[in-house]
Amino acid sequence: MRNISRALERATAGKRLSAEETLLLYEAPIEELRAAADEIRRQKTPPQLAYYVISGTIDYTNVCSVGCGFCHFYRTRHHPEASTLTLEEILGQMEDMRKVGARLILFQGGINPDLPFEWYEEVLKAVKSEYPGIHIDGFSPEEVLGMERLTGRSSKEVLERLKQAGLDGLPGASAEVLVDDVRRLTAPTRIPTRDWCRIIEEALEVGLHSSWVSMVFGMGETAKERVSHLTLLRQIQDRALERSYPSRFFSFKVWPMRLASTRASRRVVSRGGKVYPVGPEEYQENQRERGAACSSAEETAAMYLREVAIARLALDNIPNHSALWLTQGFKVAQMALQSGANDLQETGAINAVNAAVLAAGKALPQVTPQLLSQIFNCIEGVGRKPAQRDAYYRVVEPAGLSYGH
């Protein structure tokens, strides 16, 4: 216990935690951990504010040749539900977002072998020229790797061409847990850690904004592997800052994976490294043995809040940390805002996660005055002021219900 208290004291004094110290935080009393993370939030961000942003997502294709075992979203190219949006449909969705005052959009999809690279360039150019005021975050290192393989061009050239066509930012999606042993558990064909790091670093180097990086827990990983993931993100950010890249990570978000109804739930690896198929109950048991299990919504929420707090303390070079209400609910999101988070997401639908949200029986949000009121209530309920932000975390207007301009 003495070592845990010392780690918390060091973190609140602004000292960088080692991987060993970060690992100790998994044993820390939750209220002390949350208080320490909240203290750092106060020190590093405007203490009286919590940000929100009006944003949306365009899932341009659900056709994907990667086939991650945890993904509810993708369809194979000949599947009856396989679909790719036309340019007109994409512009139609952009118009809907403009009407509700969206500041940024996230453009994401599967790795569709039938889409030529020129298709991406044409879409970006058309969207940018019609909606120059809306920031376009798009794709993920996985999608860029797909374009690299498709075109035979280097990923750096791919990124430069996408930027030239109108792309503003590449989010740190497709990360989950950046430990290859963990990635092999649930998605053996997923982008390997080394390629993910290479592409995200190139994106920062060519000046593509990186609104967020993330961690998805509950993939069969251990606490030590989560720490390894956080340490890797911190190292990439250190390099971006040391080398004065034109971009860097602006925020971090974490959420729990819902594996229970996916193919991945039947493929787990025991401590000895043996792969064997198991049913959902055995899966939970195995996860528990590995220190990663959450068998109830309450347990998942508690683990989520612990992760939010640990990330705030471990990622000392990433300024903003998000609270997610869509999958966690407003009550848990409020607790996350008191556990180190300073940014309430999402006002728009969220990418491939949409499918997981629907699978969990929840409705996708529409940006309405009612939704904005709920967001304001959530933020004000913890004694803070809602501040609308843009993709760069600049406050763009005083808090107030702005809708439909």
Ligand code: SF4
């Ligand atoms: S997570 Fe992405 S890459 Fe994996 S199957 Fe789904 S759409 Fe494809």
